Amino acid sequence: MNDTAQFSSGIRISSEALHEFVSAIWRGAGSDKEEAMLVADHLVQANLSGHDSHGVGMIPRYLRSLSDGELKLNRHAILARDAGAVLTVEGGLGFGQVVAKEAMDMGIARARKLGLCAVGLRNAHHIGRIGHWAEQCAAAGLVSFHFVNVAGDPLVAPFGGIDARFGTNPFCAAYPRRGKPPLVLDFATSRVAFGKTRVAYNKGVQLPEGCVIDHEGKPTTDPKVMHEAPRGSLLTLGEFKGYGLAAMCEVFAGALSGGFTTHAESIVRTNAIVNCMLSVILDPAALDAPDAEAEAEAFLEWVKASPLQEGAGEIQVPGEPELARRRERGESGIPIDGTTWEQLLEAGGRFSVAMPAVQAD
Numbered sequence: 001m002n003d004t005a006q007f008s009s010g011i012r013i014s015s016e017a018l019h020e021f022v023s024a025i026w027r028g029a030g031s032d033k034e035e036a037m038l039v040a041d042h043l044v045q046a047n048l049s050g051h052d053s054h055g056v057g058m059i060p061r062y063l064r065s066l067s068d069g070e071l072k073l074n075r076h077a078i079l080a081r082d083a084g085a086v087l088t089v090e091g092g093l094g095f096g097q098v099v100a101k102e103a104m105d106m107g108i109a110r111a112r113k114l115g116l117c118a119v120g121l122r123n124a125h126h127i128g129r130i131g132h133w134a135e136q137c138a139a140a141g142l143v144s145f146h147f148v149n150v151a152g153d154p155l156v157a158p159f160g161g162i163d164a165r166f167g168t169n170p171f172c173a174a175y176p177r178r179g180k181p182p183l184v185l186d187f188a189t190s191r192v193a194f195g196k197t198r199v200a201y202n203k204g205v206q207l208p209e210g211c212v213i214d215h216e217g218k219p220t221t222d223p224k225v226m227h228e229a230p231r232g233s234l235l236t237l238g239e240f241k242g243y244g245l246a247a248m249c250e251v252f253a254g255a256l257s258g259g260f261t262t263h264a265e266s267i268v269r270t271n272a273i274v275n276c277m278l279s280v281i282l283d284p285a286a287l288d289a290p291d292a293e294a295e296a297e298a299f300l301e302w303v304k305a306s307p308l309q310e311g312a313g314e315i316q317v318p319g320e321p322e323l324a325r326r327r328e329r330g331e332s333g334i335p336i337d338g339t340t341w342e343q344l345l346e347a348g349g350r351f352s353v354a355m356p357a358v359q360a361d
């Protein structure tokens with residue numbers, strides 16, 4: 001059914017149909033088959049995991065970046081320097097979904113050989129949900145942590161400041177578990193990811209308190225301050241602690257990778273989203289810790305047994321909310337708000353991609 005008006009309040013779509021639709025859009029835009037598939041894998045998995053901010057709603061922005069001549073299709077990661085346990089990888093503004101995967105492939109191979117590998121990835125176009133890269137390492141049996149900057153894209157105010165000076169700089173860490181999904185801690189160092197303000201703006205709902213300030217530094221819950229002039233700023237999580245972590249992400253990822261940090265001379269004024277990432281990938285088998293697995297499991301069991309606060313449903317460990325969402329959305333389909341769906345249909349229309357089967361939500 002192609003009557004878009006009936007979908008103004010949003011749709012639900014199966015992950016398979018959405019994957020096919022997204023992949024067809026990128027094939028239409030000029031990506032080769034492998035690239036279109038990797039981009040679709042990543043974006044749909046973000047939606048499945050409940051992170052709509054980093055899912056298919058990014059496509060209009062990516063297409064604008066492509067039109068700006070910023071996002072480069074069919075580009076691959078280039079090993080800029082091989083120093084043994086330390087690799088520097090140039091992303092060349094290729095699709096983050098491709099170059100980050102390739103950078104992780106290189107880091108995984110080296111960590112398997114040496115026990116440890118640090119990978120500095122620079123100048124990648126948006127690498128999306130960082131948990132995706134940590135899960136790639138965990139699937140190979142490796143521990144990893146990742147510091148990321150959103151280079152030249154100030155959206156977040158420093159602790160005590162009133163204007164945006166750096167990006168939403170995510171931090172991520174993952175721990176693989178035998179026969180079980182890994183622990184995956186993966187968050188923006190801003191109180192909410194910028195994409196979540198876009199989702200709220202598109203849905204016409206308010207943000208929780210304490211997430212944004214307006215252009216004068218006054219607290220507000222209106223997501224419009226992040227999407228219409230005069231622009232406000234996001235706040236960091238955990239006050240000076242989140243700010244500190246964001247600052248370390250900026251320096252580790254932006255400076256150490258040979259990419260760039262955010263400052264007056266480096267502001268990105270196009271639609272490109274440039275990410276740099278410093279990843280440390282570690283083979284747990286290289287440590288003298290024969291009881292590591294049992295110790296980790298004993299701890300997880302112990303924390304989960306804490307008596308519940310009033311109103312709390314259960315105690316979860318990092319990564320569990322995403323698993324629950326994958327189960328739920330895998331069964332009942334992925335919800336997409338009306339505005340985002342309209343934008344995606346418009347994107348599909350540009351490349352004559354047929355509208356997939358959906359249900360009104």
Ligand SMILES: NC(=O)c1ccc[n+]([C@@H]2O[C@H](COP(=O)([O-])OP(=O)(O)OC[C@H]3O[C@@H](n4cnc5c(N)ncnc54)[C@H](O)[C@@H]3O)[C@@H](O)[C@H]2O)c1
Pocket residue numbers: 051053054126127128129130131148149150168169170172184185186187188189190191192193194196275315316317318319320321322
């Ligand atoms: N590429 C970029 O430039 C960029 C920038 C910012 C954020 N991001 C991505 O945006 C996504 C969303 O970030 P966010 O800050 O909105 O995430 P979030 O606030 O939803 O936090 C997610 C993390 O917290 C854990 N978690 C959530 N509820 C929990 C609970 N009750 N108990 C235990 N653990 C719990 C999750 O398992 C996950 O590790 C992330 O995937 C991040 O990588 C990317």
